Amino acid sequence: MRLGTDYHIHTFYQRCGNGTLTLENIIRRAEGLRMTSLAITDHINNFEHIANHKLIKQDIEAVETDLEVFFGCELNFMSCDGPWPYNEQIHQEYGFEVVIGGIHSTYTDSQDIVEVRDIQQRHHMRTLNDPLLNVLVHPYWFGKAEWEARPAEWWVELLETMPDDYVREMAQASAANDCAIEVNACAIFYNKNYPAEFQSAYIRYLGRLRDEGALFTVGSDAHDIKQIGTSEYCEGILDGLGVPAEQIWRPRASA
Numbered sequence: 001m002r003l004g005t006d007y008h009i010h011t012f013y014q015r016c017g018n019g020t021l022t023l024e025n026i027i028r029r030a031e032g033l034r035m036t037s038l039a040i041t042d043h044i045n046n047f048e049h050i051a052n053h054k055l056i057k058q059d060i061e062a063v064e065t066d067l068e069v070f071f072g073c074e075l076n077f078m079s080c081d082g083p084w085p086y087n088e089q090i091h092q093e094y095g096f097e098v099v100i101g102g103i104h105s106t107y108t109d110s111q112d113i114v115e116v117r118d119i120q121q122r123h124h125m126r127t128l129n130d131p132l133l134n135v136l137v138h139p140y141w142f143g144k145a146e147w148e149a150r151p152a153e154w155w156v157e158l159l160e161t162m163p164d165d166y167v168r169e170m171a172q173a174s175a176a177n178d179c180a181i182e183v184n185a186c187a188i189f190y191n192k193n194y195p196a197e198f199q200s201a202y203i204r205y206l207g208r209l210r211d212e213g214a215l216f217t218v219g220s221d222a223h224d225i226k227q228i229g230t231s232e233y234c235e236g237i238l239d240g241l242g243v244p245a246e247q248i249w250r251p252r253a254s255a
């Protein structure tokens with residue numbers, strides 16, 4: 001089932017996405033790929049990142065298209081167990097429609113799987129239980145330096161030994177709070193650092209979340225215009241896993 005959705009797209013505004021990611025370019029490419037529904041979700045890693053979102057919102061409102069385009073953002077924790085640079089007041093003032101976010105670090109040099117996984121799980125649960133958030137982004141994505149500090153087999157083992165109660169806890173919070181777990185194209189499945197064994201283990205992990213009733217969504221995490229469209233691969237993964245329509249999350253437009 002091809003939905004043509006992508007709920008994780010960056011822009012040139014925050015300098016993380018490159019200069020190709022103007023609203024006009026994103027929309028024209030998505031139209032060319034016959035996509036149907038997008039969310040523009042640039043970074044909020046600190047309070048200084050917030051002001052540019054007014055410009056992004058203006059661009060969304062100005063661009064002419066029949067596509068469904070939601071105004072969103074991607075949150076990151078400011079430190080281990082620290083707060084988001086975000087709150088109810090910012091949420092209301094800016095009118096964000098799709099708020100995605102999650103942990104972006106191991107926050108430790110440890111090679112102890114239990115310790116590393118516990119930090120991730122704790123932050124995943126905070127994300128899934130936060131009423132301001134709609135999507136938990138790229139669980140078990142790690143930056144290049146952190147990935148390379150441990151052998152590839154270690155990362156595969158981390159996923160393959162995931163305890164049942166960790167999977168169940170996340171899936172139940174996702175369903176209860178209408179907060180989706182993201183299947184991310186560029187961070188996970190187009191990530192050149194990640195070997196096929198890790199990606200296979202990742203798909204098995206998604207299958208366990210499916211069995212426990214988690215909701216899912218897809219995102220390209222595009223940082224370059226050519227990456228728009230990669231979310232279709234993630235829709236294919238959900239299709240291959242036989243995830244039923246009731247477990248596919250879709251954004252709701254604000255009134």
Ligand SMILES: [Zn+2]
Nearest residue numbers: 074104137138
């Ligand atoms: Zn991210």
Ligand SMILES: [Zn+2]
Nearest residue numbers: 008010074221
């Ligand atoms: Zn992102």
